[in-house]
Amino acid sequence: MKYQHLFFDLDHTLWDFETNSQEALLDLYSKHRLADRLEAPVEDFLNTYYQINDELWAQYREGLLSKEALRHLRFQRAFHSFGPLDEKTIAQFEKEYMLLAPQKTALMPGTLKLLSRLKPHYKLHIITNGFAETQAVKLAGSGLSPFFDVVLCSDQIGVNKPESKIFVHAMNLAQANRKSSLMIGDNLQVDVMGAKKAGIDQVYYNPKKLEHSQKPTFEVTALEEIIPLLCP
Numbered sequence: 241m242k243y244q245h246l247f248f249d250l251d252h253t254l255w256d257f258e259t260n261s262q263e264a265l266l267d268l269y270s271k272h273r274l275a276d277r278l279e280a281p282v283e284d285f286l287n288t289y290y291q292i293n294d295e296l297w298a299q300y301r302e303g304l305l306s307k308e309a310l311r312h313l314r315f316q317r318a319f320h321s322f323g324p325l326d327e328k329t330i331a332q333f334e335k336e337y338m339l340l341a342p343q344k345t346a347l348m349p350g351t352l353k354l355l356s357r358l359k360p361h362y363k364l365h366i367i368t369n370g371f372a373e374t375q376a377v378k379l380a381g382s383g384l385s386p387f388f389d390v391v392l393c394s395d396q397i398g399v400n401k402p403e404s405k406i407f408v409h410a411m412n413l414a415q416a417n418r419k420s421s422l423m424i425g426d427n428l429q430v431d432v433m434g435a436k437k438a439g440i441d442q443v444y445y446n447p448k449k450l451e452h453s454q455k456p457t458f459e460v461t462a463l464e465e466i467i468p469l470l471c472p
């Protein structure tokens with residue numbers, strides 16, 4: 241078989257970030273009675289929060305923002321767009337969200353079936369732009385830990401995908417070379433183009449069927465479509 245090492249992205253690829261994040265936000269919004277205090281239904285808050293979070297993550301990836309600033313600003317800005325809320329509540333919400341969200345365990349459809357089929361044939365690894373302490377909780381809680389050898393989080397080396405350095409670092413840790421490696425991820429720029437630039441073949445996992453003009457090595461819309469590609 242051509243590949244020996246499969247490098248997976250974690251968030252939105254295996255761990256269902258959207259479902260898990262939303263569950264945690266709903267729990268905490270209700271716990272802190274914010275629908276009453278902000279006079280805003282939770283749906284409005286969620287829409288605003290996601291937009292602000294995406295913008296701040298883009299800045300974080302470019303190195304314009306620290307992780308502490310990202311964590312605080314996303315909630316401060318989201319809450320303040322509905323009205324005044326005391327800093328103590330905002331800080332508490334942020335702290336509780338950081339503890340609660342990674343403990344949620346929803347996985348993308350087909351995750352366990354895919355990993356179980358691949359595990360006997362390949363070394364499986366993770367390359368993620370998340371924070372190490374958070375990603376460890378997600379992997380352990382959702383039962384993913386036993387599948388993976390190398391788990392490399394961007395904050396451990398201070399470099400984020402799509403920079404080549406993080407892919408090279410992960411291959412070194414796994415004692416893998418470019419030709420025997422394959423990167424699987426949901427983000428076209430970060431995972432797919434990043435891996436391509438580092439000389440690694442790629443699987444673009446595109447469940448929302450987003451349009452694009454890139455040419456990844458493989459493209460799938462469901463994780464289970466990867467099985468016939470890699471397990472003939």
Ligand SMILES: [Mg+2]
Nearest residue numbers: 249251252426
């Ligand atoms: Mg992802």
